[in-house]
Amino acid sequence: MNYWLIKSEPSTYSWDDLVKLGSDHWDGVRNFKARNNIKAMKVGDLCLFYHSVNEKSIVGIAKVVKEYYKDPTTDDHRWYVMDVEPVRKLKRPITLAEVKAEPRLNDMQLVKYSRLSVQSVKEDEFGIILEMSEQ
Template sequence: MNYWLVKTEPNTYSWDDFVNLGKDHWDGVRNYAARKQMMAMKVDDQVLFYHSVNEKSVVGIAQVVKEFYSDPTTDDDRWVVVDLVPVKPLVHPVSLDQIKNDQRLEEMVLIHNSRLSVQPVKKEEFDVILKLGDA
């Protein structure tokens, strides 16, 4: 199993929007590095759901339920989506400041490449985030 983090602007698409849908494809990714990460996602991989912009916090856990396929929002076949389902919200959102100040997370991609919208997470990092969020 692999672990990931996906970023979204909550005023555009929030955790609550995702939960209300119950399942959704992760679309709109137009970055080759993020596309590469999406193409590596496998069914049952676990995903941290991160609100960017003002909140800058991990707010929930999702799961991959369908591996990559062509993005239905564009005719450009270079872009892909994966299907995700919400698993559960974090009791306490884990802020970017908490992540930056936790020595166990000092190598996390989010800190070193914060603009990447889909990024890998090490199992140890995933577990720390869950503990910090009381998940």
């Protein structure tokens, strides 16, 4: 299993929107690195769901339920989506400031490449985020 972080502006698409739908495709990615990450995702991989812009916090865990396919929101064949479903909301959101303040997360892509909308997460980083959310 691999771990990822997917970002969305909550005013556009929030954790609650995903929960309400139960399952949905992750669209609108227009960055080649993020696209390649989508192509690497496998069914069962877990994703940290991050609210960007104003909130800047990890709020939940989603699971990949369908691997990449052409993005239905564009005619451009270079872009892909994958389907995710909610697993659970974190006990408490983990802010970007908390991530940056945690020395064990210094190398996390969220810290180094904060604008990338779909990023890989190391297994230990995923565990640290879950641990932090329990505190």
